[in-house]
Amino acid sequence: MVDTPTRLLIAASGTGGHLFPAIALCEKLPEYQIEWLGVPNRLETQLVPKQYKLNTISVEGFQKGFGISSLFTLWKLIGSILEVRKLLKQGNFQGVFTTGGYIAGPSVIAARSLGLPVILHEANALPGKVTRFFGPWCDAVAVGFNVAAKYLPKAKTIYTSTPVRSQFLDEGIAATLDLPIPAEAPLIVVFGGSQGAVAVNKLVRQCAPAWFEAGAYIVHLTGESDPDANSLQHPQYICLPFYDNMAALLRRANLAISRSGAGSLTELAVCGTPSILIPYPFAAEDHQTYNANVFTAVNAALLFKQSDLTAETLLQEVLRLLKSPDELRQMGENSKVVVLPDSAEKLAQLVREVIEK
Incomplete structure (x- = not known):
């Protein structure tokens, strides 16, 4: 019987700060089957498809005070959670890795609803709001700087520093x-x-x-x-x-x-x-x-x-x-x-x- 490779979904989107550490990680997991989760019209659409299958969802952050726009954002968030959940089930993924940001929310919620493990990497010395909120939901939060751990008292933090591309x-x-x-x-x-x-x-x-x-x-x-x-x-x-x-x-x-x-x-x-x-x-x-x-x-x-x-x-x-x-x-x-x-x-x-x- 041939072992099927572990399937991992990478949820990383937006800027090089979110994407490059995830790409560097993937270089060290050659035995894994990896797919990517991003959003349309961001940097990942240029970088990721050269190496990995890119799936996209529409999601954004709650940037303003509560109002009509917040209801639309909430509606999109619920829809994106359902999309990610469907992707994880149909793709038979065994876990999710995310570098935080807007895309981490639906990814963490969807994965946990299916009982799948989640690893979150936080590169900043002051963890973002998404990391501070969802960190305790994750199996592990890897931090880029040691000082970040003090802002995540309820999460299981591990200092790994932040990966860079091999060059x-x-x-x-x-x-x-x-x-x-x-x-x-x-x-x-x-x-x-x-x-x-x-x-x-x-x-x-x-x-x-x-x-x-x-x-x-x-x-x-x-x-x-x-x-x-x-x-x-x-x-x-x-x-x-x-x-x-x-x-x-x-x-x-x-x-x-x-x-x-x-x-x-x-x-x-x-x-x-x-x-x-x-x-x-x-x-x-x-x-x-x-x-x-x-x-x-x-x-x-x-x-x-x-x-x-x-x-x-x-x-x-x-x-x-x-x-x-x-x-x-x-x-x-x-x-x-x-x-x-x-x-x-x-x-x-x-x-x-x-x-x-």
Whole structure:
């Protein structure tokens, strides 16, 4: 009799911070049959179908005060729970893994109604509302930062760190960087996560001439929604909406200027890249500041509140750091202590233990 492979439904949707850790996990579960659950018109529709069957449902969060719109949202939630329940039964799935967010709600409820195990991964230092509510319903909540456990007193939490794609663990990958940057030149990488960061982009463009004068090159990943993305031209300036080989770029960088989404921070830490962090000020419950605080607590990054940061301050701090290679090197080393490089393996083992027990 041939054993049928374990079937796992991955519920992860929206941004790279939700999707990339789940993709990294899947790489460590080659013996599983995996399908994906997402929503239409989000990043998963671009990334997932290349590797896994993508199922979609229509679901959203309760963003506003209770009213007519909330009734529609509730109605859609009930419908999505029934859809996921049907998918789990017909697909004969043995468990669900989710990275939180709106899609976790119907996924957790549907799975529990069928008696299926659920593992939730929370990447942020301050767990989201969905995780705080549904965490106790799950068989295990894997946390990306140790500090997150204190916000989940009723859940079974396990520290696994946050998985990164395998290329970020390749210490020699910087050699694959295909951008025209001299080997001896200091490199500043600017990025705002998968959503971009227009306010940060404006500050950087104001500071850039002084950094060029100091010999630095800048790779500026602006995202796709910056109307002034191509307004600066300079031989030492490379402006792109996105760049596929982020692992090589971060390994090569002397300094990163970034938002502080959990996924981006984990990639910075695994690569040992020192950083200046400017948390997105409108992130839910200011969770990006909580993430950044994990790094400043071990002197791995500098943190600036966007509303307080001027171009002159940013300009001078970057020049100071470029003149202090030992400080940059130590910041990079410090960043490595807040993550586990074998996170994907630890999370995969947790999934196996929960689903196969």
